[in-house]
Amino acid sequence: MLEIKNLHASVDGKAILKGLDLSIGAGEVHALMGPNGSGKSTLAYVMTGRDGYRVTEGEIVYKGRDLLAMSPEERAGEGLFLAFQYPVEIPGVPNTTFLKESLNAVRKYRGEEVLDAMQFVKLARRRMKELGVSEDLLKRPLNVGFSGGEKKRNEVLQMAVLEPTLAVLDETDSGLDIDALKAVADGVNALRSPERSTLIITHYQRLLDYIVPDKVHVLAGGRIVRSGDKELARELEKTGYAAFTGEAA
Amino acid sequence: MAVSSETLETVRSVTGGEYKYGFVTDIESDFAPRGLNEDIVRFISAKKEEPDWLLQWRLKAYRFWTGLEHEEPKWSKVQHPPIDFQDAYYYAAPKEAKDGPKSLDEVDPELLRTYEKLGIPLREQEVLAGVAVDAVFDSISVATTYKEKLAELGIVFCPFSEAVKEHPDLVQKYLGSVVPYSDNFYATLNSAVFSDGSFVYIPPGVRCPMELSTYFRINAANTGQFERTLIIADRDSYVSYLEGCTAPMRDENQLHAAVVELVTHDNAEIKYATIQNWYPGDKDGKGGIYNFVTKRGACRGRNSKISWTQVETGSAITWKYPSVILQGDNSIGEFYSVAVTNNYQQADTGTKMIHIGKNTKSRIISKGISAGHGQNTYRGLVRMLGKAEGARNYTQCDSLLIGDRCGAHTVPYIECKNRSAIVEHEATTSKISEDQLFYCRQRGLGEEDAVALVVNGFCREVLQQLPMEFAVEAQKLVGISLEGSVG
Numbered sequence: 259m260l261e262i263k264n265l266h267a268s269v270d271g272k273a274i275l276k277g278l279d280l281s282i283g284a285g286e287v288h289a290l291m292g293p294n295g296s297g298k299s300t301l302a303y304v305m306t307g308r309d310g311y312r313v314t315e316g317e318i319v320y321k322g323r324d325l326l327a328m329s330p331e332e333r334a335g336e337g338l339f340l341a342f343q344y345p346v347e348i349p350g351v352p353n354t355t356f357l358k359e360s361l362n363a364v365r366k367y368r369g370e371e372v373l374d375a376m377q378f379v380k381l382a383r384r385r386m387k388e389l390g391v392s393e394d395l396l397k398r399p400l401n402v403g404f405s406g407g408e409k410k411r412n413e414v415l416q417m418a419v420l421e422p423t424l425a426v427l428d429e430t431d432s433g434l435d436i437d438a439l440k441a442v443a444d445g446v447n448a449l450r451s452p453e454r455s456t457l458i459i460t461h462y463q464r465l466l467d468y469i470v471p472d473k474v475h476v477l478a479g480g481r482i483v484r485s486g487d488k489e490l491a492r493e494l495e496k497t498g499y500a501a502f503t504g505e506a507a
Numbered sequence: 508m509a510v511s512s513e514t515l516e517t518v519r520s521v522t523g524g525e526y527k528y529g530f531v532t533d534i535e536s537d538f539a540p541r542g543l544n545e546d547i548v549r550f551i552s553a554k555k556e557e558p559d560w561l562l563q564w565r566l567k568a569y570r571f572w573t574g575l576e577h578e579e580p581k582w583s584k585v586q587h588p589p590i591d592f593q594d595a596y597y598y599a600a601p602k603e604a605k606d607g608p609k610s611l612d613e614v615d616p617e618l619l620r621t622y623e624k625l626g627i628p629l630r631e632q633e634v635l636a637g638v639a640v641d642a643v644f645d646s647i648s649v650a651t652t653y654k655e656k657l658a659e660l661g662i663v664f665c666p667f668s669e670a671v672k673e674h675p676d677l678v679q680k681y682l683g684s685v686v687p688y689s690d691n692f693y694a695t696l697n698s699a700v701f702s703d704g705s706f707v708y709i710p711p712g713v714r715c716p717m718e719l720s721t722y723f724r725i726n727a728a729n730t731g732q733f734e735r736t737l738i739i740a741d742r743d744s745y746v747s748y749l750e751g752c753t754a755p756m757r758d759e760n761q762l763h764a765a766v767v768e769l770v771t772h773d774n775a776e777i778k779y780a781t782i783q784n785w786y787p788g789d790k791d792g793k794g795g796i797y798n799f800v801t802k803r804g805a806c807r808g809r810n811s812k813i814s815w816t817q818v819e820t821g822s823a824i825t826w827k828y829p830s831v832i833l834q835g836d837n838s839i840g841e842f843y844s845v846a847v848t849n850n851y852q853q854a855d856t857g858t859k860m861i862h863i864g865k866n867t868k869s870r871i872i873s874k875g876i877s878a879g880h881g882q883n884t885y886r887g888l889v890r891m892l893g894k895a896e897g898a899r900n901y902t903q904c905d906s907l908l909i910g911d912r913c914g915a916h917t918v919p920y921i922e923c924k925n926r927s928a929i930v931e932h933e934a935t936t937s938k939i940s941e942d943q944l945f946y947c948r949q950r951g952l953g954e955e956d957a958v959a960l961v962v963n964g965f966c967r968e969v970l971q972q973l974p975m976e977f978a979v980e981a982q983k984l985v986g987i988s989l990e991g992s993v994g
Binding site: 306307308309329330331333334335339340342345346348349350351355356359360361363364367399400416420 | 940941942943945946947948949950951952953954956960961963964965966967968
């Protein structure tokens with residue numbers, strides 16, 4: 259599904275990723291953990307093609323194709339989805355409009371027929387029910403005045419509607435109370451399937467109690483310094499990252 | 508229907524650039540000879556078989572205008588080379604059978620196809636959309652749909668020139684009563700040479716059951732378009748009116764100086780919406796329409812209401828201030844505006860709300876979007892006169908900038924002569940953020956679709972004021988006019 263080889267990337271001329279290797283197979287859930295400033299979000303933005311994140315070396319192959327050669331919207335069309343750490347507010351654009359435009363843009367890219375308003379509402383309602391998201395969320399302007407929990411749930415709703423093949427969750431757990439955390443985890447778990455892969459970026463092991471990963475990686479100093487199974491996350495919780503940052507240096 | 512340059516050369520050689528009474532009929536359009544003088548004014552009036560009082564009114568305006576020479580308004584922020592008013596045609600009509608079309612069947616099929624390209628299939632609209640359309644092509648009204656149906660209710664909706672013939676009393680009573688011929692340079696010019704436009708009269712107690720709509724198009728080269736629209740809502744009546752405008756691409760700048768007058772009597776309401784998409788010039792600022800328009804409404808009656816909504820995406824220069832004079836007690840004036848300037852477009856637009864009556868209210872919502880080298884100015888006046896007890900105004904001016912070469916300017920004037928009146932003004936300026944665009948693109952939207960989505964969100968409050976089918980159209984238009992503004 260995803261092969262990242264020797265990835266070097268910089269932001270504003272400052273090297274952040276320094277030779278990152280990561281391989282995620284179809285249907286797998288990986289967790290990427292690491293201290294602040296280790297390059298976790300940078301990786302998410304490099305993968306999704308954000309301006310200002312320059313790849314200086316290495317490659318990313320996604321579904322057998324050169325991911326870095328694609329525009330952000332092409333990557334989305336190819337099934338790459340990022341649940342943002344800080345979902346962006348767009349005043350005046352109803353959540354439902356945004357979701358419908360997104361879905362139809364992605365469907366168009368895939369050569370599928372676009373959904374009309376009725377078909378879309380039906381689909382959105384079904385997903386909302388599955389995720390326990392209140393319908394009122396759809397009518398409000400995108401993320402405007404949403405609580406932290408609502409924003410994160412809305413990201414998961416978008417994910418459920420867009421049905422990506424590779425989802426990257428960037429600190430989706432940060433700032434959530436335990437109920438919201440569970441709801442988000444349920445949403446992600448419901449989407450688990452043999453064709454769909456997930457990369458969960460997080461500081462804490464907490465979310466991994468609810469979404470059990472196949473593999474856990476520790477990112478420090480711009481590289482993966484250690485990989486293991488879910489036990490690695492528990493170990494980290496006890497020892498902290500200090501040992502790893504030392505390792506990286 | 509486009510007039511080829513050879514044809515224009517023919518016209519030039521025939522007329523020699525000077526007035527020789529007569530006009531050329533062996534081409535696709537009837538032109539008045541190039542230039543402007545008293546004889547041209549007489550020519551236009553004669554061509555339209557107008558009564559003497561109207562000719563005299565035109566001449567009064569023309570003489571006043573000659574006294575104003577080089578007195579074009581200079582106070583706005585727009586800049587353009589001086590306009591040579593003698594280097595334009597003031598009358599151009601698509602060639603027609605002498606008596607004009609009696610029904611759509613008699614309209615030149617070429618012309619109807621042009622309208623279809625513009626997205627206003629008259630035939631279909633008549634059947635499907637429930638919108639009555641008066642289509643003005645260059646200077647004359649081509650067809651007015653739905654007229655008979657409206658006539659049953661006593662509603663008059665017809666080309667201005669026809670109203671002059673069939674409802675002279677109404678025209679004479681109201682023409683120039685809101686925008687006098689001496690009002691301003693361009694309105695005065697319009698008063699002298701106006702060619703056609705729409706006329707609407709809604710009788711007492713009648714609620715017009717459908718949207719009335721006019722479609723303007725400048726087709727012939729070097730032609731100024733000077734339409735004149737007059738809408739009267741008698742007491743207890745209601746009408747919603749929409750005008751759309753386009754012009755083909757031309758290298759030269761073309762002048763469009765329209766005048767619109769609205770009058771509401773007791774308890775009457777007029778909603779007037781404009782979707783203006785005149786040719787804006789190319790990306791280097793060459794060509795495009797100079798849209799210098801005077802629009803004003805008078806709430807003469809108690810509890811009456813006038814609401815302007817405009818979506819201004821076209822024209823090289825837009826200079827217009829749809830205003831409301833709030834005479835009647837408890838009357839309400841509204842102005843909802845979206846103005847988009849991309850490339851080298853300039854817009855200086857806003858409104859005037861003149862509060863005269865007691866408890867009069869006004870609301871101004873202006874959304875300016877600047878991209879490329881576009882310059883966008885909101886200019887507005889809120890005036891509370893001494894007797895405007897309890898009058899209220901709320902103004903909100905929001906500017907959105909795309910890129911770093913464009914400009915947004917807000918120039919509000921507030922004059923308050925009554926202690927009990929309340930005036931509120933809010934303004935914001937923001938840039939379209941990279942965060943927003945990236946978020947949209949990550950969800951699969953192309954860059955231009957992302958811009959269109961964010962901008963439409965910004966304009967939503969205004970676009971919501973438009974009738975449903977036009978709101979969708981306007982949304983698309985806003986997106987299209989910003990193409991090429993990012994990346």
